[in-house]
Amino acid sequence: QIALCLRRKTMESKVQVKESSFIAPSEATPTKVLWLSPLDLLQATNGHTPMVYLYRAKADGTAFFDMARIKEALAKALVAFYPLAGRLGVDENGRIEIICNSEGVLFVVADSDLTADDFDFKPSPELGRIFVPRIEPSSIIMGIQVTLLKCGSAVLGTAIHHAAGDGLSAFNFIQTWSAFSGNAAAAAAEQHPCHDRDLLRPRSPPVVHPDALSVLFPEVAFSKQREPTAAAAFTISKDQVAALRRRCGGASAFCAVSALVWQCACAARRLPPGTRVRLVFPAEVRRKLRPPLPDRYFGNAVVRLGVARHVTASESSLASIAGHIAGAIAKVDDELVRSAIDYLELAELKKGSGVPETSTDLRVTSWVGRGSGGMPETDLRITSWLGMPVNDVDFGWGKPQVMSRADSVCAGSVYLMEDAGDEGVAVRMLLGMEAANMDTFERIVSSKRCHLEGLVHVEVLEHLKELLFVMNCEGLSINLMNVGVKGQIALCLRRKTMESKVQVKESSFIAPSEATPTKVLWLSPLDLLQATNGHTPMVYLYRAKADGAAFFDMARIKEALAKALVAFYPLAGRLGVDENGRIEIICNSEGVLFVVADSDLTADDFDFKPSPELGRIFVPRIEPSSIIMGIQVTLLKCGSAVLGTAIHHAAGDGLSAFNFIQTWLGVARHVTASNFSSPAALASVAGHIASAIAKVDDELVRSAIDYLELAELRRKGISIMAPETTADHLRVTSWVGRGSGGMPETDLRITSWLGMPVNDVDFGWGKPQVMSRADSVGTGSVYLMEDAGEAARAASPCACSWAWRLPTWTRLSACFMQTLRRKAARLQLDASSGRQNALQCPLYIFFFENLIRGFLRKLEHIILENE
Structure with a gap:
């Protein structure tokens, strides 16, 4: 902890702020108080959302992060997005509002002795402390920081308060800002955002449909004590996404990928059968209302949905899980959204009236709070930025190489976005998981991605195999x-x-x-x-x-x-x-x-x-x-x-x-x-090996096939009689x-290629x-083949001893097995005498050397006898 703390302080000290100012809109904008809808108030408790974008300098010498150009473009973009230049406030009833006063956006310029290779750009508080400006006072709605690195790269850090708008609103602003820097004329011609938040006013009187709460605002109990959490980033390629959607019966990319992540998370967490698990996620509702909201509506237009299911011994298919998710989304219509708005307004009024909250009210407050801990292992929260202009942030010197959140992602939180390197076709996920479960999750996700490409190693039950072996x-x-x-x-x-x-x-x-x-x-x-x-x-x-x-x-x-x-x-x-x-x-x-x-x-x-x-x-x-x-x-x-x-x-x-x-x-x-x-089939010969071979007939082979088929059906969870x-x-x-x-020392496995055209x-x-x-050949494994140096393998006519008349591989197997049993018995006696510690030292290897020597001496003795 001390080492990590010192490293963090050292890295923070290597960033020097060169300039700090406020950028106001370049033209006069409305001066007013912007009322916030219940959906805005729901998100306001999440505070500022920190994001970072990494840009690599071009080798052609093109102007890179021209500060005057960026500031000018920002001032122009704020004319249409003027609420971002205002400040947060509260009315006489304590309700949050936006005061549109054009005081400006915080803009910080810094440089650093650090390089891009010093960071992996996975979600972490360290990224936020270094590359995102500190917002003081917190009434400032937006802050921006440009950090020029020693390697020539640059990092753009942004922090937009969630009360101002949802992810789509924020990304639309960033895209407009970058467009003004690259092509001002085209940016000016774009459709202006809609700031009419009265479109999401509650009904009078508020009415909550009785079926709405079955999918809205699922109660999530955040733990107060934070468990060790690990963050990771994964990319699902274009072909994998297509294959995944086919496996899910043509489901949307969001439903298919969410089903995959949910299934893998349950497996990694080793949840026992019968456990009730839940998936919660925000659903964008601009086109669900009647009439629909404008496409460029600026504000929060998302409701929270929940899906629950029970873990089974044989995990549900991806198609089934994706169907559950799609079913919840299909329920979102105008009535459900209006019920959500009315429900939140009633909760807000009850809070202001001093009436004690009920468990139903906690369903709202417990969901929106980020908290300092994580969610229970039975829950997963997925936020989708798919279809949003996440990476379309080109100020004139190319799109960002990396885009990521710049804070810690609590265990059970997942963010989905289109991959910057694949023209918005591949899906990149940022994920937080309990540190104890992250390695298993990565392995299972890798296995699932391999299956999507046709890899066929049977690894669906990989987490179970770890318990067995x-x-x-x-x-x-x-x-x-x-x-x-x-x-x-x-x-x-x-x-x-x-x-x-x-x-x-x-x-x-x-x-x-x-x-x-x-x-x-x-x-x-x-x-x-x-x-x-x-x-x-x-x-x-x-x-x-x-x-x-x-x-x-x-x-x-x-x-x-x-x-x-x-x-x-x-x-x-x-x-x-x-x-x-x-x-x-x-x-x-x-x-x-x-x-x-x-x-x-x-x-x-x-x-x-x-x-x-x-x-x-x-x-x-x-x-x-x-x-x-x-x-x-x-x-x-x-x-x-x-x-x-x-x-x-x-x-x-x-x-x-x-x-x-x-x-x-x-x-x-x-x-x-x-x-x-x-x-040719081996005739009846002496010894256990020959007797076992003699038992192989049509019925035994058919029984083996049927037994394996039953095992396959059991693995899939199909009910069978046996x-x-x-x-x-x-x-x-x-x-x-x-x-x-290798195998235990009591076992031996021999594979025969005798009689095959090996050479x-x-x-x-x-x-x-x-x-x-x-x-590598594991200990206890033997392969028999005809020697490449001999032109033919004629059967020896010797008939002096029963051993010499045995088929070659049967004789050698019996001899080897007999020697192995003697050595194993002697080893067992040594262990019972307190000398078992010899197995823990390098002398262990000599046991195998002596075993081989004993085998060769026994083989030589057999040959001499038959001569």
Whole structure:
């Protein structure tokens, strides 16, 4: 706290005020007292709204923030918006009013030794203290400060009292002011604002419709004690907004984005099923009245609406939530607005008469107060500036790079606006959230945005998975923990250096060479089970031939790839989700990502053991991850080449992937690819592994498919006959999750690629010297494949021992498992003897080394016996 306080004081001290004055209208304006409507009084308690705009200086030397020009434009704009140059006052009954006396707007000029990079421009009180003028006395309606930064940029800070007008009114004034600076003639021709606030006078006598209070002024209890709050800014792209609106049945951008934020907030806050949650938001009513208010009405023309629902075990769909919000907006008509005005007027009269307030009156006062704390975790407040000229503030040197509030945003408050960088199509949100929940909220929002682009990792229940699992570090990180800080730094620097030595020369998409079916491919439960594993990265190392034969002819490879995709067309499609959130493949022939790179590295720089480093260097980065397949060819300095592939597991298993690779290379060699069949079913063999394999039949497979389908239905909250237990849920979720760590020491997982054309990947210049996975292999994971250096794998005719007659992978698995059990038992004895602390030290790694050595000794013994 002391450090932050000192930093704040230091930064404030680096801003020096050079000038402070009042700018009055350039022409005579009406001198009168402006009566404020009940909607104005409702907002008056919010005080001044601080905003900041960041402008970057242009490199062309154009005049930048000419103070004389800005002041002249401000004086001209105030002629039409003269209430802003007045002062706040109160009448004999204590009712707030605006005294239009042309005393002027506070205008401050400052400079600073700070730069734009010293700030992230997220909502914070620090921005307000540095870049927004201090309003003294508070009867001043508007203040402006221009701060010139050391880097050449400038920050415009404004503070307009909410009694003067709502967000649309304020932004219309700022836009008019900037227009006078850039094009005075065009600004003068604009329609003048309407200051007739009698249009929102209460009826006589006031009448409140009985149904109005069901959606108006929801009671919100602000906590007096402020919880630690974090602020963040997110942007939802144009394409994401379009996809979100489609998911919400064509709802407006406000309803769709609000539904997304509300759903994510409930998930991040981990609210239990049955909790009643509420969303409150202001609704602009200029066109809801009969007759409508003028478009340029200057004042507060918003009413507060509320929507409530209950959290369910399976969260409501976005379309359903957006429908609730749209339903509340649809209720806003002339009668509801007039009832709101009359209701507020009655509350104001009761307050002035000295009659004690009732709980109904608190419904108003508790909502409008900002308070010093936040809202309860069951509530969310969203303020929309969508459709307003938020970023259309160009004084002649470009639009602002950043626009933001300049005060703290309490937990549960959200502001929506059009993104300055996307021509008003993308949506930018400023959000305050409990600090303890912000990381989870960011992760869930990121996951949801990914789903909108077709990302299909099943992360809807990400916050629940965190409660079920305690993830370890990935394999690489475990090794780093045992080599100390210096080792971590050295490995990190080596990784960055090696990645920087790979230069991408070409990136394109290869589509099928002929027309292919355009359809949506339904995925089976077995596909969905594997879909959470994402893309499987693989690398193949090829050595250049000494005979000078053509080596990795890119045109030839691309042509062969396009031809192979005709038959394997789903790989050229994209992943998506249907209206129920089920993953599917959209066969649209958009193509496979194909990257060509070269590098100063050599093959000897790598041992080609599975590692994330191989993936980062030799496998293309899949963005967006709705792309099903990516390929990268990296030409090394030594003349070798590395082929990296990444195929999403939702598209197929290992055999499917290797069959595609073989077909592709067969076309490249101008030969007809062989049709490879699946490995023959294993006969009855000794041991638990063989007996388990023998149990696999049609009924068991169908049962597995049905079980996974039931799990998918349960996840969606669909009622089914079979009861779900915790064990049922964990049996599925704990198996499919890759996680970032390994399995417990009592478990082992073996994946066999034996019998698959793993190394039969010859494009015409020989088979790969090395083939390997290109990611980390967690502890307890084993992959078996045929050796790339052997031409064939003929079955040995030995019959001396039962073990030697077992299929190869079954023998090795049984041997490995037996050794593992012995080591685990010994480890358990050590733990019971009080030596379990050995697991907490770097010697932990030696357990695995000794396990491998013991396995190899056992394997050697078996071979010697059979010889």
